[in-house]
Amino acid sequence: MQTSIHPTAIVSPKAQLGVGVEVGPYAIIGEGVQVGDGCVIHPHVVLKGPVEIGPGNEFYSFCVIGEKSQDLKYQGEPTYLKIGAGNVFREFATVHRSTFRGQSTEIGSFNVFLAYTHVAHDCRIGNRCVFSNNATLAGHVIVEDHVTIGGLSAVHQFCRIGRFAMIGGCSKIVQDVVPFCLVDGNPARLRSLNLVGLKRNNFPEGTIKVLKFALKQLLDEGLNTTQAVEILEKQADKLQDIMTLVEFIKGSERGIIR
The missing domain is CATH 2.160.10.10 (Hexapeptide repeat proteins)
Known part of the structure; x- marks a missing residue:
């Protein structure tokens, strides 16, 4: 052509x-x-x-x-x-x-x-x-x-x-x-x-369940970001995507939207 x-x-x-x-x-x-x-x-x-x-x-x-x-x-x-x-x-x-x-x-x-x-x-x-x-x-x-x-x-x-x-x-x-x-x-x-996005990209139900747990910690008004990350780190060995969240939050210089 x-x-x-x-x-x-x-x-x-x-x-x-x-x-x-x-x-x-x-x-x-x-x-x-x-x-x-x-x-x-x-x-x-x-x-x-x-x-x-x-x-x-x-x-x-x-x-x-x-x-x-x-x-x-x-x-x-x-x-x-x-x-x-x-x-x-x-x-x-x-x-x-x-x-x-x-x-x-x-x-x-x-x-x-x-x-x-x-x-x-x-x-x-x-x-x-x-x-x-x-x-x-x-x-x-x-x-x-x-x-x-x-x-x-x-x-x-x-x-x-x-x-x-x-x-x-x-x-x-x-x-x-x-x-x-x-x-x-x-x-x-x-x-x-982002449930629609996750499902469209074929995230397994088990992964979505664990990510819902992670979101619950981030939305908990009784926890600051550092405390929420500490809870997530204890779960990180269960799912690589939890570690992705942890590393992202730890690398944030502006803080995260909660």
């Missing part, structure tokens, strides 16, 4: 396009952009470099991918964006490069970014995540695998979102979201396990 570039598109001679790339009308691909095989770039998309884009990504109209950081500390140093394979970026999605010389904003593979989503500088996104319309990440946010972020939600800089977590729509996230759980509200509170 040959690469196809619409005659109205502008492609820098210093950009690199893989095999079978489709570039639509009025798209702009700048210097230092590397586009992997089979990517589809719809009309009016803007790709700016330096950026490395893996195979099979699809960019819908009016995306701006790889623009410079909005961080006021940024002084024009060479910074990067790296995108894996099979992602979908819907209309008006924006993703920015890192703030710091030689560093990268990084997005994994098979994620879906719906309309008007924003990934700021120095974020790290895992695999198979879903960002609903207007979901917004500030700088330095870490999102692990299989996360769902509801529409019109905002995540404060330096927060972490644990794997298989879900953030409800219109939520305000100012602390870390523990794995496997659902948070919701403004400010967000820990509500329940």
Whole structure:
């Protein structure tokens, strides 16, 4: 399959396009952009470099991918964006490069970014995540695998979102979201396990039962976070996912949403 570039598109001679790339009308691909095989770039998309884009990504109209950081500390140093394979970026999605010389904003593979989503500088996104319309990440946010972020939600800089977590729509996230759980509200509170997400990903009933026990400790208003973690550590030998929770909470610098 040959690469196809619409005659109205502008492609820098210093950009690199893989095999079978489709570039639509009025798209702009700048210097230092590397586009992997089979990517589809719809009309009016803007790709700016330096950026490395893996195979099979699809960019819908009016995306701006790889623009410079909005961080006021940024002084024009060479910074990067790296995108894996099979992602979908819907209309008006924006993703920015890192703030710091030689560093990268990084997005994994098979994620879906719906309309008007924003990934700021120095974020790290895992695999198979879903960002609903207007979901917004500030700088330095870490999102692990299989996360769902509801529409019109905002995540404060330096927060972490644990794997298989879900953030409800219109939520305000100012602390870390523990794995496997659902948070919701403004400010967000820990509500329940992400049962739908766990079942869709074939978590065994036994695992879900143990995770319900862990959630009960985190929701217990009579326990502080340290006390809840001590209880969970005693159960960690029963299930690796409990240790995942313990390690996540211990590694939190901003504290966790409870």
